[in-house]
Amino acid sequence: MPQPLNTFGDAMTTDVLIEHRREIADLKQRIKNRQLQVFGLFATPIILVAELLAWASLKILFWLRSDTPSAINEINGxxxxxxxxxxxxxxxxxxxxxxxxxxDRKTSVRELKLKLSLAEERHILEARRRTPPASDRQASYKERLPGEIMRLRQESQHYRRVHLLMQWLLFVSSAAISAVTAWYDPPQPAKGALIGLGFTVTVITAAAGYFKPRERAFNLQQTADSIEQHATALELGIAPYNATEEAKNLELFATTVEGLRAEQRMREQQLDQPQQGQQQVI
Structure with a gap:
């Protein structure tokens, strides 16, 4: 007979780890808030003094022997x-x-960072003490993949939209240059428009060549499709996940997906490198 699952212990482990994550997230947010508060406490008086000095400097430099314009006084006041x-x-x-x-008033940022380090250390020790078996971790890994696939596809769609927008701007600007040049002969009245359109074409072309949104969208979509293909194969129990032992299938699945994600990160790094660096890598 199959062994009964220790659902109560699993629930306690999950609740404890979730509580640790909440504490860590809360401390990170508190650190950000406290940094803004400390920055405001020190920066606002400095800006006030600088503004008063600038006001006095304007008076000395431009209106030493006359009254300062009321608009200047009203703005600075x-x-x-x-x-x-x-x-x-x-x-x-x-x-x-x-x-x-x-x-966290009267609390230093260093103290909050120390609390964050201790909370992260407690989380690591607690997770190590309550670590479930590898099969359970692999099963939970499989359940997290739909969110990862959705993220990859959303990023792919974002870069695809950026690419399409850049291409349409490039098309319209290029066509407008020819149209404006043909409409005005000589093109003196439209010289400013031609300069602006030429600048737009140059910027879009350079940005498309540097950021490569089309290649990023293709790589993200390809990775998402590959992960989804392996997830479907595991769900249906077809090759290469047709072993009799579920643990072997989960282990192979986790290894394969991590390999796909590593390839995606490597492609992203190659796109971030200059063209000469990409040729050396290849």
Whole structure:
């Protein structure tokens, strides 16, 4: 008879690991928020002082013996007032005991990073202690693949749209250059339009050659199709996943998919390299 599954223990393991991930994600967000808060505390007074100095410099350089225009005074006064209010609000949020607005006030970013390191270490130790068998991990790996396939296809569609947009802009700009040149003879009234269209054609051509959105879209779509093909073969139990033992099929499937993902990353790296570097790699 098959052994009963320890569903209670599995559920506890899952809940513990999820809780660790939530704690890590929360600390990462808190670190980002705290970095912005500390930046505002230090940067806002500096910007306020710089703005006041700039206001005074304008007065000394241009209107030393006369009155400063009211528009200049209004603009600089409004900016100074806004920055002053921002300084006061941030100081109150940081040091006031009555207003608990900031979650990590009076806490350094270094302390939060230390908490994050400890949380990640606890997560690693807990995951190592509660690591399920390889067959279970391979089965869960198979269940995560639909999301990976969807991500690859979305990125492929994004690069395909970028490629199509660049091509249409290139077509329209190239045709417009000929049309404007033929319409104006000599082309003096449309000189600015011709310069702009020629600039657009040059930029689009250079961007398409450098970023290669068509090649990226093709590679992503090819990887997604290959992974989906292997997932379907595993689901149907056909070659090469027709072994009698499910564990062997899962192991072969995980190895194959990781190989496909490694090939995709290598192709992305080759596209990011200059043309000379690509020829050396090839």
């Amino acid at each position: 409004g900016i100074a007032l806004f920055l002053g209010l921002a300084v006061v609000v941030q100081l109150v949020a940081e040091f006031s005991e009555e207003f608990d607005v900031w979650r």
